Amino acid sequence: MKMFKKLLKKLIRPRSDQRERLARRYMKGSGLEIGALHCPLLLPANVRVKYVDRVSRQESIAKFPELDASEIVAVDYIDDGFVLSAIPESSQDFLIANHVLEHTPNPIQVLKNWIRIIKPDGILFITVPIAEECFDRGRSLTTLEHLTDDFELYNRYAQTRDQNRIVQKNKDHLREWINISERNIFSKRYPEYKHPSFSEIEKRIEATHIKNIEIHFHTFSMVSYHDLLSFFTSTIDISVQIEKIMKNGGEIISVMKKSSKS
Numbered sequence: 001m002k003m004f005k006k007l008l009k010k011l012i013r014p015r016s017d018q019r020e021r022l023a024r025r026y027m028k029g030s031g032l033e034i035g036a037l038h039c040p041l042l043l044p045a046n047v048r049v050k051y052v053d054r055v056s057r058q059e060s061i062a063k064f065p066e067l068d069a070s071e072i073v074a075v076d077y078i079d080d081g082f083v084l085s086a087i088p089e090s091s092q093d094f095l096i097a098n099h100v101l102e103h104t105p106n107p108i109q110v111l112k113n114w115i116r117i118i119k120p121d122g123i124l125f126i127t128v129p130i131a132e133e134c135f136d137r138g139r140s141l142t143t144l145e146h147l148t149d150d151f152e153l154y155n156r157y158a159q160t161r162d163q164n165r166i167v168q169k170n171k172d173h174l175r176e177w178i179n180i181s182e183r184n185i186f187s188k189r190y191p192e193y194k195h196p197s198f199s200e201i202e203k204r205i206e207a208t209h210i211k212n213i214e215i216h217f218h219t220f221s222m223v224s225y226h227d228l229l230s231f232f233t234s235t236i237d238i239s240v241q242i243e244k245i246m247k248n249g250g251e252i253i254s255v256m257k258k259s260s261k262s
Helices: 005-012 016-026 059-065 107-116 146-160 163-188 197-206 222-236
Strands: 030-034 048-053 094-099 118-128 239-250 250-258
Touching: 005 239, 048 197, 048 250, 059 239, 107 118, 107 146, 107 222, 118 239, 146 163, 146 222, 222 239, 222 250
Parallel strands: 030 048, 030 094, 094 118
Antiparallel strands: 118 250, 239 250
């Protein structure tokens, strides 16, 4: 989930003051942040936060030697941040997920999982990168139809265990990532970079365990991201409303609130 987080920070340059201003306005009580690594959201002094990640702080320090180890947060819950199986339902006043949602192949289900652990009147604070302002430039924007199809596919897989179409779709995502996003990343960093051939890419895709890849499965613009949240709040979970959605440098900040009547 965090393979390119340092590079993302450099390329997207989010205005942290905007994030912090919204945090002061909306955050209270105690909650969670997913995948904070070395860039946790700065919260008001009276707000308590615990951190969720797939691996421990020690493992992250070993995995990212280029980062300042002192800035990497201690992990309170080692858990899949897309599922949060270790977190009880309606137990948190807020959940923060900065540059996380684009890494899941099934964003609608992940939004459901995140809302599940939020208390009534709780806040979901999410940021996603704008595709045309980061290394995803040149990729096709993910449509709402695509996202709803992913959601339905995964629901059917839960019943039939037939994952062939899911695997094929995720291979297509990986293929696009290699051909566009990865090319943008490595050609910027390494002048001598030579893009792999078609056959080399296909061999790599076939050898990759799809569940373990750390890429941007989906890409967003302000309009397409707003479409996703509007669909979610009107169709998937009407107990949730959009409080704020705004551009912030090369990213979009969204704040959603769970109704006290849910």
